[in-house]
Amino acid sequence: MGLTGIEIFKLLPKTNCGDCGVPTCLAFAMNLASGKAELDACPHVSEEAKEKLAADSAPPVRPLTVGAGDYAVKVGGETVLFRHEKTFVNKPGLATLVTTDEDEASVNGKLERFKACQFERVDLNLRPEMFAVKDTSGDAAKFTALAKKISDATGAALILMSDSVDALKAAATELKDQKPMIYAATADNADALGELAKETGCPLAVKGDGTLDGVIALTQKLTGMGLKDLIIDTGTRDLKKAFEEQIHIRRAAIKDRFRPLGFPTIVFANEMADDLLNEGVVAATFIAKYAAFIVMSDVKPEVTFPLLLERLNIYTDPQRPMTAEQGIYPINNPDENSPVLVTCNFSLTYFIVGGEIESSRQPAWLLVQDTEGLSVMTAWAAGKFNGETVGTFVSKCGIMDKVKHKSIVIPGYAAAISGELEEELPGWTVVVGPREASHIPKFLKEFKPE
Amino acid sequence: MAFEPAKQKYTGSIREVVLGTGDKAVKIGGRSAYPFYTFEGEMPNPPKVAMEIWDKDPNGEWSEVALEPFKDVVSDPVAWAKKCVEEYGAEILVIQTKSADPNAENKPAVEVAEVVKKVVDAVDVPVVVWGVANHEKDTEVMRAVAEKCAGKNVAIAPVEEGDYKQIGAACLGYKHTVVASSPIDVNLAKQLNILLNNLGVPENKIVIDPTTGGLGYGLEYTYSVMERITQAALTQGDDKLQQPIICNVANEVWKCKEANQTTEEAPELGDQKTRGVMMEAVTAIDLLLAGADVVVMRHPEAIQLVKGFIEKMM
Numbered sequence: 001m002g003l004t005g006i007e008i009f010k011l012l013p014k015t016n017c018g019d020c021g022v023p024t025c026l027a028f029a030m031n032l033a034s035g036k037a038e039l040d041a042c043p044h045v046s047e048e049a050k051e052k053l054a055a056d057s058a059p060p061v062r063p064l065t066v067g068a069g070d071y072a073v074k075v076g077g078e079t080v081l082f083r084h085e086k087t088f089v090n091k092p093g094l095a096t097l098v099t100t101d102e103d104e105a106s107v108n109g110k111l112e113r114f115k116a117c118q119f120e121r122v123d124l125n126l127r128p129e130m131f132a133v134k135d136t137s138g139d140a141a142k143f144t145a146l147a148k149k150i151s152d153a154t155g156a157a158l159i160l161m162s163d164s165v166d167a168l169k170a171a172a173t174e175l176k177d178q179k180p181m182i183y184a185a186t187a188d189n190a191d192a193l194g195e196l197a198k199e200t201g202c203p204l205a206v207k208g209d210g211t212l213d214g215v216i217a218l219t220q221k222l223t224g225m226g227l228k229d230l231i232i233d234t235g236t237r238d239l240k241k242a243f244e245e246q247i248h249i250r251r252a253a254i255k256d257r258f259r260p261l262g263f264p265t266i267v268f269a270n271e272m273a274d275d276l277l278n279e280g281v282v283a284a285t286f287i288a289k290y291a292a293f294i295v296m297s298d299v300k301p302e303v304t305f306p307l308l309l310e311r312l313n314i315y316t317d318p319q320r321p322m323t324a325e326q327g328i329y330p331i332n333n334p335d336e337n338s339p340v341l342v343t344c345n346f347s348l349t350y351f352i353v354g355g356e357i358e359s360s361r362q363p364a365w366l367l368v369q370d371t372e373g374l375s376v377m378t379a380w381a382a383g384k385f386n387g388e389t390v391g392t393f394v395s396k397c398g399i400m401d402k403v404k405h406k407s408i409v410i411p412g413y414a415a416a417i418s419g420e421l422e423e424e425l426p427g428w429t430v431v432v433g434p435r436e437a438s439h440i441p442k443f444l445k446e447f448k449p450e
Numbered sequence: 451m452a453f454e455p456a457k458q459k460y461t462g463s464i465r466e467v468v469l470g471t472g473d474k475a476v477k478i479g480g481r482s483a484y485p486f487y488t489f490e491g492e493m494p495n496p497p498k499v500a501m502e503i504w505d506k507d508p509n510g511e512w513s514e515v516a517l518e519p520f521k522d523v524v525s526d527p528v529a530w531a532k533k534c535v536e537e538y539g540a541e542i543l544v545i546q547t548k549s550a551d552p553n554a555e556n557k558p559a560v561e562v563a564e565v566v567k568k569v570v571d572a573v574d575v576p577v578v579v580w581g582v583a584n585h586e587k588d589t590e591v592m593r594a595v596a597e598k599c600a601g602k603n604v605a606i607a608p609v610e611e612g613d614y615k616q617i618g619a620a621c622l623g624y625k626h627t628v629v630a631s632s633p634i635d636v637n638l639a640k641q642l643n644i645l646l647n648n649l650g651v652p653e654n655k656i657v658i659d660p661t662t663g664g665l666g667y668g669l670e671y672t673y674s675v676m677e678r679i680t681q682a683a684l685t686q687g688d689d690k691l692q693q694p695i696i697c698n699v700a701n702e703v704w705k706c707k708e709a710n711q712t713t714e715e716a717p718e719l720g721d722q723k724t725r726g727v728m729m730e731a732v733t734a735i736d737l738l739l740a741g742a743d744v745v746v747m748r749h750p751e752a753i754q755l756v757k758g759f760i761e762k763m764m
């Protein structure tokens with residue numbers, strides 16, 4: 001177990017100089033204890049204290065970043081085994097493989113699909129962010145050129161894969177400002193690649209021999225050389241065994257603070273399945289259970305999109321109700337005669353109701369009222385979605401300037417507020433809509449506001 | 451020194467529940483470790499994929515890509531059921547009694563139950579009868595189903611707090627299995643199990659339905675509630691939650707917008723069939739990883755992917 005904030009505080013200089021970025025040593029100690037800060041940020045801590053703390057204060061799973069700029073992928077920093085215990089924090093990076101023996105058309109196709117593979121969802125942009133570039137011939141110039149081409153064309157975070165130390169050296173040196181991951185140190189080349197990672201400042205993957213002991217030997221050797229940003233590939237390509245290893249690694253890191261396994265992991269779905277759909281099955285498994293990087297053989301929206309949704313769901317913070325912004329949402333280009341519907345701002349409700357209106361192809365105005373993220377029924381029970389609150393919101397939000405009619409549709413589950421609401425909105429007709437969002441399209445096809 | 455992975459200590463296990471009767475009866479549950487954690491506990495019964503059929507023609511409600519494999523049988527529930535079992539090897543069948551929905555066709559309960567009975571008689575695999583989550587109508591329909599299908603040990607869903615007395619009693623009387631359904635909440639799931647026990651429904655006749663959220667539409671809530679149920683059951687000795695879990699996957703996944711937009715409508719989302727298949731498969735895989743013992747699915751290609759997954763993980 002880690003030291004408490006107070007225990008850490010006792011080892012700090014207690015000068016409150018603020019050089020670490022927070023105003024007091026105590027605040028810094030608290031951040032260290034919760035894994036939000038790193039000891040290196042304090043320039044004044046004594047060597048002795050450093051040693052005591054280093055072993056203990058670092059986050060259980062090393063946080064690190066691959067790539068630079070927009071597509072940088074931050075991984076690690078996880079503190080729990082189950083998302084409900086707190087939250088998973090850093091989403092796994094999704095990578096597409098390209099190889100030096102792939103023809104240009106195929107590479108270009110992947111680049112185009114990668115660029116197009118972006119999906120807006122509320123305020124989020126869902127997209128894969130990485131390429132794994134693999135050298136198959138040991139030709140350093142060719143490998144470097146391909147990696148550079150992909151980096152220049154997309155800005156994607158890169159994984160540089162080669163068996164040749166020289167090829168990796170050439171490519172990593174050329175692209176070191178883009179912070180690619182170097183793949184991979186094995187028992188044979190760990191010294192050379194360790195040096196390369198140090199020189200370039202790039203994160204380094206280790207590839208084990210299919211045993212955790214093999215992985216541990218490698219990470220111990222490399223941390224002994226002063227490296228910190230390591231990524232684990234156990235070398236296993238069997239689904240069941242890889243699953244077991246992911247559990248052991250995460251558990252050892254979090255429960256036992258076992259440093260040699262306290263690193264993010266990478267999974268090669270492309271080497272674990274025969275077709276893209278089955279690669280998707282592998283990827284789905286390890287999005288849920290602990291991979292930090294997942295490589296697939298191609299990028300296609302019909303496979304990538306479901307995985308992006310899964311990643312979004314699994315990494316949503318369960319402690320924070322997701323909310324949509326209060327306001328007027330025009331759907332399908334509504335005009336002054338289009339119906340007006342009101343609902344709560346629980347984001348799931350907003351997605352579902354908005355999605356149903358959209359797919360009905362009927363133009364409508366959706367009013368989203370701030371209910372502090374509560375669903376319609378809960379908000380109603382809590383008095384946050386009643387005649388008064390809805391009435392005030394409808395009057396003030398500006399919808400009355402946008403439509404000529406005087407009808408408002410309320411959710412079926414809030415039928416009870418309809419009388420109150422009519423009192424709040426004199427002259428308006430309150431219509432009780434369907435209870436289930438899936439019945440909205442049918443409702444809208446028949447409904448005409450008056 | 452070789453690395454010794456830490457093992458989770460388990461203090462409980464999931465009860466075994468048998469669905470159906472005879473040679474093709476299916477045993478679910480029995481697990482004494484987290485899902486697929488067979489390196490530290492037992493998982494005697496692999497999770498199952500159940501195939502769903504509707505008791506009415508889903509033309510107009512299902513997208514073309516979901517209809518395609520069943521085009522020849524959707525207007526005949528019995529033929530449809532047989533196709534699932536004979537052609538696709540379904541080990542469990544779910545019949546969704548959509549025709550009973552008071553907001554739509556509102557077919558009389560007796561007629562609904564008559565069709566269910568025909569389907570149950572036509573196949574030898576276990577059948578789950580899934581209602582429309584309207585307490586009054588489900589009560590009427592399920593009472594009739596329970597009586598007509600006496601001796602078949604069908605599973606009846608969803609049995610909710612608002613209708614457990616009526617439907618639970620019918621299940622008890624005719625020895626059927628209860629699918630206890632609660633709205634994504636550990637405590638409510640537990641409470642309903644207790645109520646059913648108090649009513650006299652034995653523990654080996656209860657399966658939990660935690661209520662399923664589809665991919666992108668609340669999956670994470672179901673996922674975490676299931677992980678919490680599993681933790682409570684296996685590591686905190688909560689014997690009121692040690693029931694197998696069933697998730698009504700297809701019904702949720704295939705109703706969302708992105709599963710229904712055609713390739714032409716949403717070219718940026720790629721091929722519609724593959725997209726729908728992957729959305730269904732990914733949802734099922736997450737729920738299996740969270741502790742589902744049965745996932746209810748629709749598209750044969752998604753089913754194949756998920757069966758392959760289960761096989762490799764066992």
Ligand code: SF4
Pocket residue numbers: 012013014015016017018019020021022023024025026028041042043044045
């Ligand atoms: S930099 Fe060090 S000494 Fe200064 S406030 Fe931060 S923790 Fe204290």
